[in-house]
Amino acid sequence: MAQIVSIIGITHNPFMPRLFKQPRRPPGCDKVIERIEMMRKKLDDAKPDVLIAIGNDHLHQFFMDNMPAFMIGKMEQYDGTFHDEIREFGLPSCKLAGDPELSDAIMEGAFDRGVDFAYSNELTIDHSIIVPMLFVRPEMDIPIVPILTNCIAPPMPRPKRFYEVGKAIRAAIDGLSTNKRIGILVSGHLSLEIGGPKQFERHLTDPNFDAAAVGWIVNGDIHSAAEGCTPEKLMKAGNMTTGYLNFLMMMGVANATKPSYAEGLDAGFPAIPFFSWDTA
Numbered sequence: 001m002a003q004i005v006s007i008i009g010i011t012h013n014p015f016m017p018r019l020f021k022q023p024r025r026p027p028g029c030d031k032v033i034e035r036i037e038m039m040r041k042k043l044d045d046a047k048p049d050v051l052i053a054i055g056n057d058h059l060h061q062f063f064m065d066n067m068p069a070f071m072i073g074k075m076e077q078y079d080g081t082f083h084d085e086i087r088e089f090g091l092p093s094c095k096l097a098g099d100p101e102l103s104d105a106i107m108e109g110a111f112d113r114g115v116d117f118a119y120s121n122e123l124t125i126d127h128s129i130i131v132p133m134l135f136v137r138p139e140m141d142i143p144i145v146p147i148l149t150n151c152i153a154p155p156m157p158r159p160k161r162f163y164e165v166g167k168a169i170r171a172a173i174d175g176l177s178t179n180k181r182i183g184i185l186v187s188g189h190l191s192l193e194i195g196g197p198k199q200f201e202r203h204l205t206d207p208n209f210d211a212a213a214v215g216w217i218v219n220g221d222i223h224s225a226a227e228g229c230t231p232e233k234l235m236k237a238g239n240m241t242t243g244y245l246n247f248l249m250m251m252g253v254a255n256a257t258k259p260s261y262a263e264g265l266d267a268g269f270p271a272i273p274f275f276s277w278d279t280a
Contacts, residue, residue, distance in 0.1 A: 002176035005183060006046035007259075008039050009217075009250050009275030010135060012055060012187035012243075014089040014127040017134055028267030035265060035274045040136045042276050048183030050099045051137070052106070052169070053144045054249055055128025055187045056151045060084075061120075068118035069157045070165055073146040074103035075121055080130045091130060097143040102180065106145065109172025115165050117147075132187045142183070151188070151245040159229040162245045163222045166252020186250040189243035190214070190264050190271040209237035210264040210271040213244055217275060220256030222248070238270075250275065 019025055020033060060082045062068065080094040107117045125146050133140055147169070150156055157165075173182060190213050191206035204210055209228075216225035225248055234241045260278045264271040 002173050002178050002180050002182055004170070004173060004253070004279050005048055005181045006043055007184040007186070007250065007254050007275075007277035007279060008043060008136060009186045009188065009247050009273060010036070010039060010132050011189065011272050012128045012131040013272075014085060014091060014131055017131065018090040026268055028269065031265060031267045032272055035263070035272070036135045038261075039274060039276060042278060043136045043183060043185075046183055046278070047181060048142060049180045050102055050143045050145065051183045051185050052147060053129045053132070053185045054147045054149070054246055055125075055132070056149045056243065056246060058126055058128065058152065060126045061124055061148075064153060067150050067153050068148070069150050070115070071118040071120060071148045072103055072107050073098065073123040073125070073148075074100045074107070074119050075123060076100060078144065078146065079124045080126075082124065082126055085127050085130075089127065091127060091134075094130065094140055096125070096133070096140055099143040099145055102178070103145045105176055105178075106169060106172045109175055110165070110168045113168040113171055115168040128187050132185050136185065149246055149249065151242045152240070154231065156231070156242065156245070159226040159245060159248055160222065162248040163225075163252040166249035167255070168252075169249075170253045170255060184250070184253050186246055186253075188246035188250075188273065189240060190273050191237040192240040192243065192270050193238040194240040204266055205270045206237040206241070207271070209233075209241065213247075214262055214264045214273075217247060217251055217259060218262045220251065220258065222251060222256060225251070247273065247275065
């Protein structure tokens with residue numbers, strides 16, 4: 001029987017890898033690096049055979065003319081990082097091994113549970129998966145099953161649907177006959193502004209939303225999360241706060257259980273999310 005040995009939720013902010021290397025980085029960076037190292041150790045201790053990496057495409061692979069709500073990759077190997085991310089953020093290009101057998105099994109299991117994934121055999125992944133991997137597994141030596149959500153291009157799936165899809169993923173994994181140890185790596189945001197007037201303000205974008213958003217996960221309160229994550233409320237908190245919806249899928253994978261660690265870190269700029277379940 002398959003076993004989920006770790007669940008980690010973390011930022012995919014593409015500015016951070018370069019920021020961390022600067023000799024005169026903001027003082028709050030040390031706190032962020034400390035938490036990242038903690039998450040890296042948690043994953044290393046869990047010793048997963050494969051990672052289900054949940055993120056979202058940023059209009060690189062898909063655009064408004066073809067935007068799947070939820071999509072799974074099923075390839076032997078994935079190219080990572082698009083040219084503009086290399087140019088603008090200094091992210092490395094990379095290749096990550098896949099696990100198409102597990103991709104197929106999760107997709108089939110989700111079909112049986114009312115979730116119809118789109119799928120791709122020609123998928124390039126962007127910073128929503130590359131940056132978390134750089135943080136918690138920079139060796140890039142664990143095969144991945146990438147799952148991409150549409151949490152940025154309206155119309156988007158409803159908040160509760162993210163949770164339901166996460167529950168279906170968990171049920172599909174629990175029903176597998178394989179003995180693989182499976183880690184779940186999810187990336188998203190708390191309140192965040194990109195390209196708007198609040199982007200470079202050196203404080204939390206919306207501390208009230210951040211506190212509530214962490215609390216929903218700690219309490220497994222999907223009903224309050226669904227009410228608090230309407231498009232209007234998310235946009236009010238910051239124009240890219242919709243990235244938080246990925247964490248509702250994470251809640252579903254975790255069966256709404258209490259995490260072993262949950263924090264919206266105030267490091268002097270928009271809050272940095274850190275969540276983990278040490279399921280083993």
